[in-house]
Amino acid sequence: MKETSIDKLHIFITIFIVSLIMSIQGPIFTPYAALLGASSVMIGIMLSASQVTDLTGNLMVGPLVDRFGKRLFITIPLFISAFLYMAHGFILSSTTLLILRSLNSFVLAFLMPTTFALISGYAKNARQQGKNMAIIGILGMFANIFAPLIGGKLGATIGYANTYIIIGLALLVIAVYAFIFLRERQYIAVNKNSTSVHLLSVFKNPQLLLVYLTGFAIMYIHGVIIYEVPYLTVEKGLSTASTGKLFSIMGIGSLVTLSFFFLQRLDAIKRMMFGLFTLCISLAVLINGFLSLTVFLFIMGICFGLVMPAAATAVTSAVQSNEHGRAFGVMSAIYSLGMIASSFLTSIIRQIISPYFIAFLVGMLMLIIIGLIKFNTPKTVRT
Structure with a gap:
């Protein structure tokens, strides 16, 4: 038991440091x-192209992780x-x-898909899965609080190029560290209602479909x-330290929620739907000028x-443990798809219509579809 705790600690340390960097x-x-x-369009293309790759x-890693193990696909990419x-x-040049x-x-x-699959092997039940995912979320949010401040300060002090060199080192x-200390462990938990995970089978598994639709909306x-917040640096002449503080506020908001571990006892799908609904309402209030960007980022x-922890927990309960790599790979691919669509579309329409309004429409559309799927799915299947 002590050995397992130490192995988990090494995973958490690696996740935190990597997220921070x-x-x-x-x-x-x-x-x-x-x-x-x-240009602004070129920056949008950069963000979209990176999300395409x-x-x-994400689509490649799932089967590879399930076949060859997880540690390899963490250390080599690093x-x-x-x-x-x-x-x-x-x-x-750009x-x-x-x-x-x-x-x-x-x-x-x-x-990230490999990391989620690795830590899922250290849980025996859904409650432990939820706790592990929440801890990962807390560590990631701590990183998101401090990293933008560090990045903004470094960029303003030593320059952007030197900051990237430090990130690499x-x-x-x-x-x-990961190569030396990371270990794999897999508890075998069979879910008879589980189905094989690939792109087409997503549409046959209602719980996975709910997770992926929510993930697309959130990441859009x-x-x-x-895209918009860092661009304030270019358009309004703000320092990178100022935009770094805005991102940190979002990290603080996430940390507040993740600190309440009792939330992990609530139904994962309902948590996702409530979170997406709240985010859409906040966007609507922001668009109408009744909410400042700072407050919105905190609510976001x-x-x-x-x-995010609810989505990861829902995925682990929807498929067998030996298919977690594929499931998280597809989930990460859906997240990337949301980022691709938003980055590319925002760079094109931002001079014509508010990107926040389009984001609100996307969020509400996904929420409606999710609601229809959930309430039209038999209770026995949902369970």
Whole structure:
């Protein structure tokens, strides 16, 4: 039991450090791309292209993880990504930045589905799954609180290029740590109602479909924020430290929700629906000018803290343990698809119509579809 706890601790440490390091680039990517001569449309293409390669990696990693194990697909991507991040600091054109970011996104796409599959092997039941996913969420939110502040400060102090070099060196260190200390463990839990997981079978599993639709909506809205908030640095002449603080506020909101472990006892699907509904209402209030961006980001963080662990828990209960890699791979691919759609569309329409309004429409449409699926699904199937 003590050995298992230590192994889980190494996983949590790795997740936290990796999340912290990678989130540092949040406030600096857009201004760095603009500095290299990228237009707003080009920046949107960069974000979308990186999500396309991320989606490709997500779809590839699931079967590989289930077949060859998880540790391999955490350590190798970390080593490769470290060198790709360092290369960011030596480029001279936005085209090269596009290529490097796309390659890096493909490599990093292997990380999160593999990590979720790895930690799911340390739980014997749904309650433990929920707790583990909540802890991962808390660690990620701590990273999201401090990383934008660190990234904004580094970008303003030592420059964007040097910040990327530091990110790469830090990832190299954690890659060595992961290689030495990460261990695999798998409790076999059979779910007779489970089905094989691939893109087509998603539509045959109501619970997975609910999770993936919610994930698409949440990540679409998140993509709009990822694009719009850093762009304030370019349009309004704000410092990267200022936009870093805005992202940190969202992290604080998520931390508030994730700290309430008793929420893990509530139905995962209902938590997801409530979180998405609250986020849509907040968007509507923001669009009408009755809510500041700062308050909205805090509420958005709360909704993220409610939805993301619930989604991960719902996935683990919908499929057999030996198919977690595929399930989380498809889930990450859906997340990437939401980011692709929002980044590309936002870059095109932002001068014509509010991206926040389109995000509200997407969220409400997905919520309606989710409600129809849930209430038209027999209770025995949902159970």
